[in-house]
Amino acid sequence: MYNENIFHYLRTNKLPHIWCPGCAHGIITASILRGIDKLKLDKNKTSVISGIGCSGRTPGYLDMNTLHTTHGRSLTFATGIKFANPKLTVIDVMGDGDALAIGGNHFIHACRRNIDITAIIFNNNIYGMTGGQYSPTTPVNAYASTAPYGNVEPPFDIVKLATGAGATFVARGDAFHVALMDKIIEQAISHKGFSVVEIMATCPTQFGRRNKMKEPYQMLDFVANMAVSIKKWNEISEEEKEGKFPVGVFVDETRSEYCESYEENILKKVQRGEK
Amino acid sequence: MKKSYTHKIFKNLCKSCSLCVHYCPKNVLEIGEDRKVVAKRPEDCIGCHMCELRCPDFAIQVFECQAEEQKAAK
Numbered sequence: 001m002y003n004e005n006i007f008h009y010l011r012t013n014k015l016p017h018i019w020c021p022g023c024a025h026g027i028i029t030a031s032i033l034r035g036i037d038k039l040k041l042d043k044n045k046t047s048v049i050s051g052i053g054c055s056g057r058t059p060g061y062l063d064m065n066t067l068h069t070t071h072g073r074s075l076t077f078a079t080g081i082k083f084a085n086p087k088l089t090v091i092d093v094m095g096d097g098d099a100l101a102i103g104g105n106h107f108i109h110a111c112r113r114n115i116d117i118t119a120i121i122f123n124n125n126i127y128g129m130t131g132g133q134y135s136p137t138t139p140v141n142a143y144a145s146t147a148p149y150g151n152v153e154p155p156f157d158i159v160k161l162a163t164g165a166g167a168t169f170v171a172r173g174d175a176f177h178v179a180l181m182d183k184i185i186e187q188a189i190s191h192k193g194f195s196v197v198e199i200m201a202t203c204p205t206q207f208g209r210r211n212k213m214k215e216p217y218q219m220l221d222f223v224a225n226m227a228v229s230i231k232k233w234n235e236i237s238e239e240e241k242e243g244k245f246p247v248g249v250f251v252d253e254t255r256s257e258y259c260e261s262y263e264e265n266i267l268k269k270v271q272r273g274e275k
Numbered sequence: 276m277k278k279s280y281t282h283k284i285f286k287n288l289c290k291s292c293s294l295c296v297h298y299c300p301k302n303v304l305e306i307g308e309d310r311k312v313v314a315k316r317p318e319d320c321i322g323c324h325m326c327e328l329r330c331p332d333f334a335i336q337v338f339e340c341q342a343e344e345q346k347a348a349k
């Protein structure tokens with residue numbers, strides 16, 4: 001019943017998708033499609049962009065205006081698309097390495113500009129497609145192909161990063177708690193301005209196998225256990241917060257949107273011949 | 276009256292990952308001999324849709340139905 005309408009938005013001839021059995025990317029994709037369906041978005045006026053990596057394959061399965069771009073640069077393409085046609089709903093799906101390492105600069109500046117794009121980060125804590133290298137969100141001590149003794153780098157907190165950089169909607173969910181994920185993705189798409197949604201995802205193949213969670217349910221339990229509601233987060237001790245992340249909506253505010261400011265402050269002045 | 280549910284399974288999409296089987300609170304689902312999911316005990320289904328929402332492959336949908344339809348589907 002929940003997924004009754006999602007095939008309307010899928011290129012069914014491209015299915016089954018390429019993702020490994022039990023990979024959360026498909027769970028998140030279905031959530032995005034339920035959000036689009038619930039908001040009754042016209043698929044011809046919706047654009048979904050991606051970069052490189054397993055998350056990058058998402059638009060290939062969607063029957064909309066889609067673009068699969070280069071590693072880390074998807075936000076630049078998305079910005080161009082939104083800027084050229086502000087009437088489109090623009091959704092950018094990214095991976096953790098894609099958004100925060102290769103595309104880190106594009107990410108913070110898109111937050112700062114507050115352009116009306118929804119950035120959804122499929123955070124599986126690893127570079128899945130390229131062979132399991134550690135990423136900017138790999139937990140300390142987790143194993144990766146490039147961290148055979150365990151990772152020593154502290155991970156980014158995506159929510160804090162996006163908030164500090166100026167995004168006007170910032171939320172975190174996880175692929176286990178689907179009702180919450182559906183709610184925040186829908187809210188993020190409706191929000192006017194730059195929305196960042198981190199979804200804690202899984203990679204049973206590259207992360208799970210190296211970290212004693214090769215069964216898909218073990219990985220999904222792992223993200224489920226990391227998620228703590230904001231309310232509970234504010235009540236627990238620092239030790240209890242270790243290895244966990246609050247989930248919910250952290251920022252939801254209004255600030256002038258980039259396309260509108262540009263129209264108001266530049267385009268109209270040019271049209272009036274003002275210098 | 277107890278509600279009845281029926282399961283629409285797209286076998287061509289199922290990758291036998293077992294997430295739906297694992298998270299079903301009523302043990303309704305199984306991986307069949309053809310390595311595809313099957314609703315073995317539909318009469319126990321409570322319509323929570325957890326299988327549908329956690330399937331990464333859009334391969335299972337749950338619908339409310341008449342008790343007779345459920346029997347026919349089985």
Ligand code: SF4
Nearest residue numbers: 019020023054128203
């Ligand atoms: S490599 Fe990991 S992230 Fe990529 S499809 Fe497989 S399980 Fe998913």
Ligand code: SF4
Nearest residue numbers: 299320321323324326
């Ligand atoms: S709807 Fe709930 S009870 Fe029914 S098969 Fe799916 S997970 Fe099991």
Ligand code: SF4
Nearest residue numbers: 289290292293295330
């Ligand atoms: S969750 Fe989906 S793909 Fe996995 S076994 Fe169940 S129906 Fe098949």
